[in-house]
Amino acid sequence: MQAFVFPPKCGSQTAMRFLVNCGWKSTHQAHSTPEFLINKYPNLQNYRLYAFFRNPLARFESAILYSKQAGLYRKAMDQFLIDQGIQKTRETVSYDELIDVFPAFKEVGGVILKPQSEWYQVPNITPLDFDNYEAELRRVTGNTELPLEIRNRSTDFGRSVITDKVRTFVREYYAADYALAKDRLGKTYEG
Helix, strand or coil: CEEECCCCCCCHHHHHHHHHHCCCCCCCCCCCCHHHHHHHCHHHHHCEEEEEECCHHHHHHHHHHHHHHCHHHHHHHHHHHHHCCCCCCCCCCCHHHHHHCHHHHHHHHHHHHCCHHHHCCCCCEEEEEHHHHHHHHHHHHCCCCCCCCCCCCCCCCCCCCCCHHHHHHHHHHCHHHHHHHHHHHCCCCCC
16 A cells, blocks of 8 residues: 655645546645654555655745745735845845745745655655656556646746855755755755
8 A cells, every 4th residue: 555745845736636636545635744644544654655855955945936926825925024124025035035034934934844854754655756756656656647737836936046055054954854865865965
């Protein structure tokens, strides 16, 4: 038996739609942790669980862009900028400026800014490489025919320069993710 868990900003909506179209069942909201799901559905500890793992820097940028673009977050982001006294719009605020107020920004971003490693705390989770997203999804499901509809793809609205400050911050904040990538996927991400 197989199941997926979904760290945010790792193609969750695309995978969930694809899996449902393949006949898989959906049991809970997308970003529940494996511990929560296993507590709610004890059988899952007997399943082979999968989760996509994404380059932490790319995922961080995706989370920020999502915060600037997605309907659910736009109003909160606008209010956050006002509350922080940042005289910028969602589109013009830089990643550096958001890092400067990250403890408060974490409250706006919530689950989408949590380290991916939080979804790998149970031993029966197999990480799948986000860089090979479609191939991994098709390999696990065995479905090579169904079209894959990409969902929640960000636009360039609000894109900023990824500076050394951003790279350093991401390396430190997501240190457990970089270690997980190396240990479980054999990948070392530059940047």
